[in-house]
Structures are given as structure tokens and as C-alpha cells.
Amino acid sequence: xxxxxxxxxxxxxxxxxxxxxxxxxxxxxxxxxxxxxxxxxxxxxxxxxxxxxxxxxxxxxxxxxxxxxxxxxxxxxxxxxxxxxxxxxxxxxxxxxxxxxxxxxxxxxxxxxxxxxxxxxxxxxxxxxxxxxxxxxxxxxxxxxxxxxxxxxxxxxxxxxxxxxxxxxxxxxxxxxxxxxxxxxxxxxxxxxxxxxxxxxxxxxxxxxxxxxxxxxxxxxxxxxxxxxxxxxxxxxxxxxxxxxxxxxxxxxxxxxxxxxxxxxxxxxxxxxxxxxxxxxxxxxxxxxxxxxxxxxxxxxxxxxxxxxxxxxxxxxxxxxxxxxxxxxxxxxxxxxxxxxxxxxxxxxxxxxxxxxxxxxxxxxxxxxxxxxxxxxxxxxxxxxxxxxxxxxxxxxxxxxxxxxxxxxxxxxxxxxxxxxxxxxxxxxxxxxxxxxxxxxxxxxxxxxxxxxxxxxxxxxxxxxxxxxxxxxxxxxx
Amino acid sequence: xxxxxxxxxxxxxxxxxxxxxxxxxxxxxxxxxxxxxxxxxxxxxxxxxxxxxxxxxxxxxxxxxxxxxxxxxxxxxxxxxxxxxxxxxxxxxxxxxxxxxxxxxxxxxxxxxxxxxxxxxxxxxxxxxxxxxxxxxxxxxxxxxxxxxxxxxxxxxxxxxxxxxxxxxxxxxxxxxxxxxxxxxxxxxxxxxxxxxxxxxxxxxxxxxxxxxxxxxxxxxxxxxxxxxxxxxxxxxxxxxxxxxxxxxxxxxxxxxxxxxxxxxxxxxxxxxxxxxxxxxxxxxxxxxxxxxxxxxxxxxxxxxxxxxxxxxxxxxxxxxxxxxxxxxxxxxxxxxxxxxxxxxxxxxxxxxxxxxxxxxxxxxxxxxxxxxxxxxxxxxxxxxxxxxxxxxxxxxxxxxxxxxxxxxxxxxxxxxxxxxxxxxxxxxxxxxxxxxxxxxxxxxxxxxxxxxxxxxxxxxxxxxxxxxxxxxxxxxx
Numbered sequence: 001x002x003x004x005x006x007x008x009x010x011x012x013x014x015x016x017x018x019x020x021x022x023x024x025x026x027x028x029x030x031x032x033x034x035x036x037x038x039x040x041x042x043x044x045x046x047x048x049x050x051x052x053x054x055x056x057x058x059x060x061x062x063x064x065x066x067x068x069x070x071x072x073x074x075x076x077x078x079x080x081x082x083x084x085x086x087x088x089x090x091x092x093x094x095x096x097x098x099x100x101x102x103x104x105x106x107x108x109x110x111x112x113x114x115x116x117x118x119x120x121x122x123x124x125x126x127x128x129x130x131x132x133x134x135x136x137x138x139x140x141x142x143x144x145x146x147x148x149x150x151x152x153x154x155x156x157x158x159x160x161x162x163x164x165x166x167x168x169x170x171x172x173x174x175x176x177x178x179x180x181x182x183x184x185x186x187x188x189x190x191x192x193x194x195x196x197x198x199x200x201x202x203x204x205x206x207x208x209x210x211x212x213x214x215x216x217x218x219x220x221x222x223x224x225x226x227x228x229x230x231x232x233x234x235x236x237x238x239x240x241x242x243x244x245x246x247x248x249x250x251x252x253x254x255x256x257x258x259x260x261x262x263x264x265x266x267x268x269x270x271x272x273x274x275x276x277x278x279x280x281x282x283x284x285x286x287x288x289x290x291x292x293x294x295x296x297x298x299x300x301x302x303x304x305x306x307x308x309x310x311x312x313x314x315x316x317x318x319x320x321x322x323x324x325x326x327x328x329x330x331x332x333x334x335x336x337x338x339x340x341x342x343x344x345x346x347x348x349x350x351x352x353x354x355x356x357x358x359x360x361x362x363x364x365x366x367x368x369x370x371x372x373x374x375x376x377x378x379x380x381x382x383x384x385x386x387x388x389x390x391x392x393x394x395x396x397x398x399x400x401x402x403x404x405x406x407x408x409x410x411x412x413x414x415x416x417x418x419x420x421x422x423x424x425x426x427x428x429x430x431x432x433x434x435x436x437x438x439x440x441x442x443x444x445x446x447x448x449x450x451x452x453x454x455x456x457x458x459x460x461x462x463x464x465x466x467x468x469x470x471x472x473x474x475x476x477x478x
Numbered sequence: 479x480x481x482x483x484x485x486x487x488x489x490x491x492x493x494x495x496x497x498x499x500x501x502x503x504x505x506x507x508x509x510x511x512x513x514x515x516x517x518x519x520x521x522x523x524x525x526x527x528x529x530x531x532x533x534x535x536x537x538x539x540x541x542x543x544x545x546x547x548x549x550x551x552x553x554x555x556x557x558x559x560x561x562x563x564x565x566x567x568x569x570x571x572x573x574x575x576x577x578x579x580x581x582x583x584x585x586x587x588x589x590x591x592x593x594x595x596x597x598x599x600x601x602x603x604x605x606x607x608x609x610x611x612x613x614x615x616x617x618x619x620x621x622x623x624x625x626x627x628x629x630x631x632x633x634x635x636x637x638x639x640x641x642x643x644x645x646x647x648x649x650x651x652x653x654x655x656x657x658x659x660x661x662x663x664x665x666x667x668x669x670x671x672x673x674x675x676x677x678x679x680x681x682x683x684x685x686x687x688x689x690x691x692x693x694x695x696x697x698x699x700x701x702x703x704x705x706x707x708x709x710x711x712x713x714x715x716x717x718x719x720x721x722x723x724x725x726x727x728x729x730x731x732x733x734x735x736x737x738x739x740x741x742x743x744x745x746x747x748x749x750x751x752x753x754x755x756x757x758x759x760x761x762x763x764x765x766x767x768x769x770x771x772x773x774x775x776x777x778x779x780x781x782x783x784x785x786x787x788x789x790x791x792x793x794x795x796x797x798x799x800x801x802x803x804x805x806x807x808x809x810x811x812x813x814x815x816x817x818x819x820x821x822x823x824x825x826x827x828x829x830x831x832x833x834x835x836x837x838x839x840x841x842x843x844x845x846x847x848x849x850x851x852x853x854x855x856x857x858x859x860x861x862x863x864x865x866x867x868x869x870x871x872x873x874x875x876x877x878x879x880x881x882x883x884x885x886x887x888x889x890x891x892x893x894x895x896x897x898x899x900x901x902x903x904x905x906x907x908x909x910x911x912x913x914x915x916x917x918x919x920x921x922x923x924x925x926x927x928x929x930x931x932x933x934x935x936x937x938x939x940x941x942x943x944x945x946x947x948x949x950x951x952x953x954x955x956x
Contacts, residue, residue, distance in 0.1 A: 191704065
């Protein structure tokens with residue numbers, strides 16, 4: 001099926017998607033048509049152990065850089081180093097930029113600064129910046145010193161912007177033309193300037209004499225027009241301009257909101273200084289979603305490729321906070337030691353009230369945190385959502401009050417059934433309200449609701465759960 | 479700053495991004511340069527209540543369809559209906575396709591089938607399909623009957639594919655040319671065929687006489703070449719072909735893996751039948767990340783725009799499962815009623831052991847579930863991750879055993895401190911192991927680990943936590 005007359009050229013600057021021999025349409029349907037299979041990883045590992053250097057190289061040649069990065073990720077640590085050492089120099093940059101950041105940091109020491117500088121020089125500015133931003137100051141300076149002057153200036157300028165800003169992630173290579181050019185002149189310019197252009201681009205930006213953006217023309221629209229047409233006449237509506245200081249999460253929201261493929265980045269005076277393309281945004285959307293997940297669960301910023309000490313350290317903070325709140329809950333229980341001594345059934349049943357509250361609250365919390373992150377929720381509709389959660393808490397509180405109450409009644413008698421049912425309603429209503437109000441309040445205070453909401457929530461549901469159940473029991477059962 | 483000589487044209491088919499008067503580079507930095515501000519929503523709502531129809535329309539005209547959708551989402555339910563009724567007919571389709579699906583379902587009843595058919599006919603197939611797939615069979619049939627024959631056939635064919643498949647989400651409008659064409663002929667074709675082409679496209683697909691894909695050429699590469707060049711000579715490497723039956727989550731992974739902007743969709747015989755573009759993939763990546771979050775928290779498939787009954791119903795299932803596991807934990811506690819009666823401190827302290835285990839396990843679980851979803855984790859490196867989590871559990875178990883032990887010792891004496899410390903180590907090791915092994919095991923069994931892992935995990939950490947603490951206490955303290 002593949003009739004490409006060329007041998008695939010693997011140099012990173014030669015092709016947008018220099019893909020290798022992945023299976024295509026005629027494959028078995030349950031096979032993943034991309035990435036590397038575990039069997040392939042095992043084959044490569046076996047070859048590496050047998051020191052079959054050439055056989056490994058032959059297999060690597062057919063792979064996309066993203067797949068080589070996957071292969072390195074899936075291999076054992078010992079083989080990872082071997083693979084990196086084997087990598088042809090012209091692949092270094094692209095493979096490194098696809099590699100999981102934790103692993104990249106661990107493996108980058110295997111390269112000489114000279115090699116890294118060559119790898120970085122092959123990349124577009126955004127990928128180059130990503131590669132060197134995590135290096136220690138000394139290595140970074142060594143690499144920068146070895147870059148061509150023009151490239152070094154651009155990379156250094158990107159590095160002056162905040163880590164999570166549009167300026168840090170933008171690519172400097174772009175196509176900008178003056179307003180008075182025609183479609184024909186623009187096409188001729190692109191044909192002639194082939195060396196200084198980005199590898200791929202999707203929009204041509206139109207700038208005024210001060211280099212401020214006045215419009216953007218998608219390539220598919222340019223291509224449809226006669227050569228004599230003025231390019232400025234192809235602009236429809238205003239262009240979405242990204243200030244270099246914009247946070248990357250907001251950049252992602254902007255791309256998502258207007259289904260953009262690329263957008264210009266401007267400095268404070270409105271001058272065009274770079275471009276952000278959707279492939280970087282896809283990565284960010286992914287990382288932001290993962291960040292939210294990790295923050296909600298308190299997993300720290302470590303992943304499956306982090307070192308053991310980093311993982312353990314990253315999680316201690318959250319567990320310590322959780323310990324403090326657990327002791328707070330214990331303090332509440334200890335107020336009722338006398339009651340528990342008389343009715344030991346309370347000790348048996350009390351975790352149910354707290355646990356149901358925690359789970360119900362987390363359900364609300366997840367939805368609200370996510371809606372805040374995607375701007376579906378704002379002060380305009382917040383109170384409606386809180387009202388809804390109050391009612392949902394009442395409805396589900398009622399349902400589970402009956403269920404828990406009946407079981408407790410069969411187990412320990414009618415009075416305990418009534419007490420635990422009432423406590424359940426109270427805690428589920430409080431859980432629904434807290435699940436909505438805690439993240440909304442934190443957002444209002446300028447605190448990221450994903451990070452700290454869950455601690456506050458479980459503190460509330462534990463304390464209220466134990467207090468309601470043991471308090472009602474003290475009042476009605478003694 | 480805006481020098482576009484045209485009045486922005488708002489018809490949906492006239493411009494890729496017909497953006498309105500959003501602030502640009504010169505705005506205050508903390509202002510969101512997109513979307514609608516709460517003050518703007520309030521202004522519109524006030525105008526609607528004052529029946530200032532024309533003033534509202536004037537403000538809507540300057541807005542992007544995505545922002546009108548946002549406005550509808552943020553308004554009160556009563557104003558939502560008013561806004562929908564006010565909407566100019568030519569905007570209906572695009573605004574509806576940007577609207578949150580829950581709200582769309584609620585509001586679509588305000589349109590006559592005739593209006594909906596006109597709106598659907600304005601859209602590309604993928605957006606048209608998304609709009610009608612959730613309608614009841616009768617309305618859907620009414621709309622389909624009113625569509626032009628060619629469009630109806632395409633929409634109906636997309637609907638034959640599974641809801642979460644590439645075939646359902648693909649767009650049928652695309653640019654395909656034969657292998658022997660030149661760059662010049664391709665450009666002339668695009669210029670002439672302007673009516674039948676998609677609104678935006680990023681790659682030109684090259685097909686053989688059987689209409690099978692043999693390559694893809696990004697527009698930026700086409701534009702750089704001389705007219706006489708054969709287009710087939712511009713293909714580099716194989717093209718990523720998507721079988722129409724591929725699941726959309728896998729489509730998203732494929733785009734992410736190779737940083738694609740568009741990819742061809744083929745039928746089982748390899749014939750080109752559609753295209754998927756990155757803007758749809760961005761939406762899917764978002765939805766999949768949100769799905770994972772909701773599944774992990776058991777929030778059901780409802781969001782902030784769902785009805786109260788739907789939300790309550792969507793959450794009951796998970797809470798019921800949680801109730802069952804909570805009773806299981808209670809059962810374990812009840813085995814030690816005699817012990818608790820003698821040492822009531824155990825009732826005070828036991829939630830700490832269970833809670834710390836649950837939290838530590840969730841940290842591991844989150845990382846592992848996410849790594850499985852993004853294919854960073856596979857059978858090739860699974861056991862290394864399990865080993866790491868075992869060690870992290872031991873390290874953090876040790877740290878928190880000391881912290882909790884010391885506090886318990888000061889509170890209730892040395893023996894209780896030792897017992898709770900030991901129980902803490904046991905439960906944190908079990909939590910780390912379960913957090914990794916449960917999702918890995920479910921994945922192996924073909925069950926989505928995001929859905930059910932958390933229940934199994936908290937069951938394990940609760941049961942083991944109570945059993946270890948109360949069991950050790952019975953053995954050593956009585």
C-alpha cells in the first residue's frame with residue numbers, strides 16, 4: 001500500500017512526520033496502529049543484551065522519533081542508557097524532546113555538551129527551550145555557548161519568560177508578511193525563503209510596519225485564492241493574539257474555545273514575536289488535566305518514571321496534611337469516649353457516616369473543580385450550582401439514610417437506625433455544599449482549587465460525620 | 479489595531495474563525511482575552527429582561543459562536559431560552575455545536591425540525607452528526623428527511639459507526655488528489671473546486687486509483703514547492719491511517735503520539751472515506767481526561783449543566799458500592815467489639831490508619847491509572863512500577879509510623895503507639911501495592927481501571943487498616 005518512491009528520510013528537519021513501518025489500515029482491528037508493542041521492546045532488549053548493535057540500529061531506523069522515545073521509556077534502566085548511546089546523532093534532539101521529562105533529566109547526562117548543542121540547534125526554538133530549561137545552570141551555559149548566535153539569542157529570550165507562560169513555549173520561526181502583499185507574492189516568498197521558515201506552519205500572519213499583528217490567513221484559504229488577490233483582504237474577523245505573559249493553561253483554553261490551529265504571540269507593545277501551534281497545546285491540555293488529577297489526589301508532581309526518593313518525598317506533604325485532619329477527626333471521636341464505652345456499636349458504625357460523606361463530597365468537588373478549570377463555571381452561574389448540590393445532597397442523603405438506617409436497625413436495633421439515618425442526611429447535605437463551596441471559595445481567594453479542596457473537604461465531612469452521629473447518639477441513646 | 483477592511487462576516491461558512499471584538503494585546507494582563515465575562519452576561523440578561531431585543535442582537539453580532547454558546551451556558555435557564563429564540567438562523571448550527579451537550583439536549587426542543595435541518599445542512603459532517611446523534615429517533619428522521627440527498631447519505635453513514643469510533647467523528651469533506659498530479663494542478667484544483675472543499679484543511683491526501691491513501695502532504699510543504707513538482711514526490715514516510723472502527727481515545731493517543739494536525743480515515747478495504755482534524759481531537763482529549771476524573775471519583779457522567787434528578791441518579795451507584803464496602807469495614811470492626819469495649823482509645827485512633835492507607839493508595843492509583851491511559855505503562859515496565867510502589871510504601875509507612883506512633887504514645891501510652899505504628903507500615907505497604915496492582919489487574923482483565931479501581935482500593939485499605947490495627951491491639955494489649 002505504501003508507494004512512496006523515496007526511502008524514508010529520518011533526519012529530523014526533513015519531514016513533518018517521518019513515520020516508520022507501523023501497521024496500517026489492513027491490520028487486525030484490535031492492534032494498536034501506533035507506538036511500540038511489548039514484544040518489540042523485548043526483542044530490542046534481547047538484541048541489546050546480545051550486543052547486536054547493528055540489528056538494533058536497523059530496527060531504530062524504521063521508527064518515528066516518538067516511538068524511539070517510547071521504546072526507551074519501556075526498556076529497563078540499563079538498556080535505556082545503551083539505547084541512548086546507540087542513537088544516531090541526528091536523532092538525538094527529536095527523541096529527547098519526545099521523552100518523558102523525568103527520564104530526560106535522568107538520561108541527559110549521557111551526552112557531551114557538544115552533542116547536546118548540536119541536538120538543540122536542530123530543533124525549533126520551542127523544543128530547544130524545553131530541552132535545556134531543566135538543565136543545571138552550568139550545562140545550560142555550556143550548550144548555549146555552542147549555539148549559533150541568532151539561535152542563542154532567541155532561546156535566551158524565551159527563557160526570560162515565566163516557566164508556565166506563552167513566551168516560554170512559543171516557537172520563534174514563523175511566516176509574517178506585510179499587509180499590501182498579494183497572494184502571489186506571498187507564495188513566491190514562501191517558495192524562496194525555504195531555509196528560514198518553520199518546518200510546518202498553518203497560518204500566515206499579516207503585520208503592519210511596526211510588526212504588530214493585523215490578521216491571520218489559514219493556508220487553506222490562501223491556497224484557494226487567485227494570485228492577484230491582496231492578502232489583507234483574506235482576513236476575516238480579528239485574530240486571537242496571545243500576550244507572551246499569558247499562562248499556558250489559559251493558552252490551552254483559548255485554543256480550545258476557538259478551535260485554533262496556531263496563534264501569534266505578541267510582546268507588550270503588540271509586536272509579533274512568536275507563534276504557538278496546536279501540537280504543543282495538545283501536550284499542555286494533557287499535562288494540565290494530569291496536573292488536576294495529581295493535585296486532587298495529592299500525588300505530587302512525580303509520575304511512573306520518577307525516582308523512588310522523589311516519589312516518596314512528593315507524597316509526604318499531602319499525607320502529612322491528611323494526618324493532621326485525621327487527628328482532628330480523632331479528637332472529635334475522643335469527645336465521645338464515654339458514649340462509645342457504653343454503646344460499642346457506635347464505633348462499628350461511625351466510619352460509614354464519615355466515608356459516605358467523603359465520597360459524596362468528592363463527587364461534587366470533582367465536577368466543580370473541573371468546571372472551574374474549563375471556565376464552564378463562573379460567578380454568574382455559581383450559586384445555581386451550589387443550590388443544585390444542596391438538593392442532590394438532600395435527595396441522596398434521604399436515600400442512603402433509609403438504606404443505612406434499615407441495615408443498622410436490623411443489626412443493632414431501631415434507635416441506632418434512626419440516629420445513623422439522621423447523621424447520614426446531615427453529612428451528605430454538608431458534603432454536597434462543601435464540595436461546591438470550598439473550591440468556589442478558594443478560586444475567589446486566588447488559590448488553585450485543585451490543590452487544596454480535597455483536604456478541606458474530607459476534614460469537613462469527617463468532623464461533621466463523627467460529630468453528627470456520636471452527638472445524636474449521646475443525645476438520644478444514653 | 480484592527481485594520482481589517484471588511485466588516486466581519488458572521489455567516490458560519492464564511493470564515494474559519496469569525497471572531498468578534500475580544501480584547502487584544504493591549505489589554506490589561508489579568509483580563510482573560512477570550513470568552514465572556516460575568517459582567518457581560520449580566521448586561522445581556524438585563525437587556526433580555528427589559529425586552530431590548532435589538533440591543534441584545536447588536537451585542538451577539540460581534541461575538542464568536544463559541545462565546546455565544548458560553549453566554550447561553552452562563553445565563554439563567556429562563557434567559558437561555560430567550561437567547562436561543564433570538565439567535566439569527568444562520569448562527570444556529572455553529573452555536574449549537576459549541577454548546578455543552580447536556581444543555582444542547584435541553585434546548586434543542588425550541589427549534590422546529592425545519593430550522594434544525596437548515597442549521598445541520600450548514601455544518602461539516604462531523605458537527606452535523608454530533609448535533610443529531612443525541613436526538614430521539616423521530617426528530618432525527620424528520621431532520622434527515624429535510625437534508626439534501628448527498629449530505630443525508632454521508633450523515634447516515636457516519637451514524638452507522640459506533641458512538642465512540644473514528645467513523646462517527648470523521649468529517650467527510652476533504653481534499654484528495656491522484657498520485658500523478660503536479661503541485662500546480664493541485665493548486666488549480668483547489669482554487670476551482672472552492673464550493674465542495676472543507677472550510678479548513680491542513681493536509682492534501684494522495685490516493686491511488688482504488689481511492690486508497692498512499693500519502694499526505696501538509697499544505698506548508700505544498701506551498702514551498704514549484705508548480706512542476708509531482709505531488710507524490712512530496713510525501714515523506716508513511717501516513718498515519720485511521721481505521722473507521724478505531725476508538726476515539728486511541729485516535730487521540732495517535733494524534734498526541736505523532737503531533738498530527740489531520741489524519742485520513744479509511745474503511746476496511748483501505749479506501750479513504752474521511753478526515754479527522756486536531757480541533758476535534760483537542761475536544762476528545764479534554765473529554766477523556768474529564769471522563770477519567772469522573773470515573774475515579776464516581777461522579778457519573780453528569781456535569782454542572784445536568785438536571786438535579788440526573789445528577790442524583792448518576793451518583794447513587796457509586797455511593798451504593800461505597801456503602802457496601804463501608805459495611806464490610808464495619809464487619810471487620812465488629813469482630814473486635816470486645817477489644818474496643820476494653821480499650822476505647824482504639825475507636826478513637828482506628829480511622830487514622832484506614833484514612834492514611836486510603837490516601838496513600840489513591841496517590842499511587844492516580845498515577846498508575848493515568849499512565850495506563852496514556853500508554854506510558856505497559857506489561858514491559860509494569861513490574862518495575864509495582865516494585866517502586868512497594869518501596870515507596872515502606873519508606874512513607876516508616877515515616878508515618880514514627881509520626882503517628884509518637885503522637886499516640888503521648889496520648890494513650892507506649893504500647894498503643896507501637897501497635898498503631900506497625901499497623902501504619904502494614905497498611906501503607908498494602909496501599910502502595912494495591913494502588914498499582916489493582917488497576918494493572920483490571921486492565922489485564924479488559925476492565926477500564928479508571929471506573930472500578932478506587933472501590934477495590936478503599937475496600938482493601940479499610941479492611942487491612944482496621945484488621946491490622948485492631949488485630950495487633952488484641953494480640954498485644956489485652
